[in-house]
Amino acid sequence: MILGLFCFLSLLTIMSALSVILSRNPVYSVLSLILCFFSIAGHYILLSAPFLAVVHIIVYAGAIMVLFLFVIMLMMRTSDVGLTSWVKRIGSFFVVGVLGVTIVALMQRGTLVLPRYLASVEGSVSSLGRVLFGQYAIPFELSTILFLSAVVGVVMLGKKS
Amino acid sequence: MTWTQVIPAEWYLILGTALFGIGLIGVLIRRNVVIVLMSIELMLNAINLILVSSSAYHANLSAQVFVFFIMMVAAVEVSVGLAIFTVIYRRKESTDIDALNELKG
Numbered sequence: 015m016i017l018g019l020f021c022f023l024s025l026l027t028i029m030s031a032l033s034v035i036l037s038r039n040p041v042y043s044v045l046s047l048i049l050c051f052f053s054i055a056g057h058y059i060l061l062s063a064p065f066l067a068v069v070h071i072i073v074y075a076g077a078i079m080v081l082f083l084f085v086i087m088l089m090m091r092t093s094d095v096g097l098t099s100w101v102k103r104i105g106s107f108f109v110v111g112v113l114g115v116t117i118v119a120l121m122q123r124g125t126l127v128l129p130r131y132l133a134s135v136e137g138s139v140s141s142l143g144r145v146l147f148g149q150y151a152i153p154f155e156l157s158t159i160l161f162l163s164a165v166v167g168v169v170m171l172g173k174k175s
Numbered sequence: 176m177t178w179t180q181v182i183p184a185e186w187y188l189i190l191g192t193a194l195f196g197i198g199l200i201g202v203l204i205r206r207n208v209v210i211v212l213m214s215i216e217l218m219l220n221a222i223n224l225i226l227v228s229s230s231a232y233h234a235n236l237s238a239q240v241f242v243f244f245i246m247m248v249a250a251v252e253v254s255v256g257l258a259i260f261t262v263i264y265r266r267k268e269s270t271d272i273d274a275l276n277e278l279k280g
Contacts, residue, residue, distance in 0.1 A: 035201030106203030
């Protein structure tokens with residue numbers, strides 16, 4: 015049951031991710047990226063992190079993808095620019111192949127010791143909030159400065175000069 | 176028998192690596208600026224997935240806090256990136272990333 019759920023979600027994630035980078039129409043890319051994010055949120059729920067799943071859906075599917083969709087629908091002509099040159103395309107597959115081989119080799123050699131069992135950790139709001147506002151309070155406050163500077167920067171960039 | 180005895184931790188690592196690889200291929204082969212930004216989002220989400228899985232398997236909530244921070248930085252990055260893209264589009268009338276081959280605006 016759980017295994018089937020994991021396989022289904024993984025297949026959905028990989029297929030929609032492939033559809034993001036392969037579809038010609040950018041609007042289809044955005045829609046498949048939303049599907050990909052929803053399936054990743056399903057993975058988060060499976061990994062007993064429901065708060066992160068909800069935040070993921072709100073932030074990504076709710077805010078970021080709407081932003082993408084707005085920009086595409088406002089700006090983009092239907093004529094899509096194509097792919098890069100053949101050298102870059104083959105080079106990219108080579109790079110990704112090296113990455114995959116590295117991960118597989120790390121697992122084969124047993125350098126990567128991964129635990130077998132889930133200890134009882136729950137990613138509920140209260141436990142996560144205790145860590146976030148206790149141990150990581152100062153980075154959390156600093157991130158608000160990042161947001162403020164981003165808002166100022168976006169307004170400056172968006173102004174017609 | 177809980178579910179973690181069913182799903183090994185390596186599977187999440189393989190899934191995250193595959194997602195990261197797809198995002199990397201997208202960054203390298205697409206010429207549309209918006210799709211390149213979306214592929215970067217895909218790579219960030221692959222890292223998020225690996226972090227959440229390691230948080231679950233190691234029983235450490237710090238990784239989930241890191242995922243939280245990565246989400247914040249991703250939101251900021253997308254908003255600033257799309258603002259820069261609109262400025263570029265206004266000047267160049269093109270969504271091609273190869274049109275951005277000069278430092279002088």
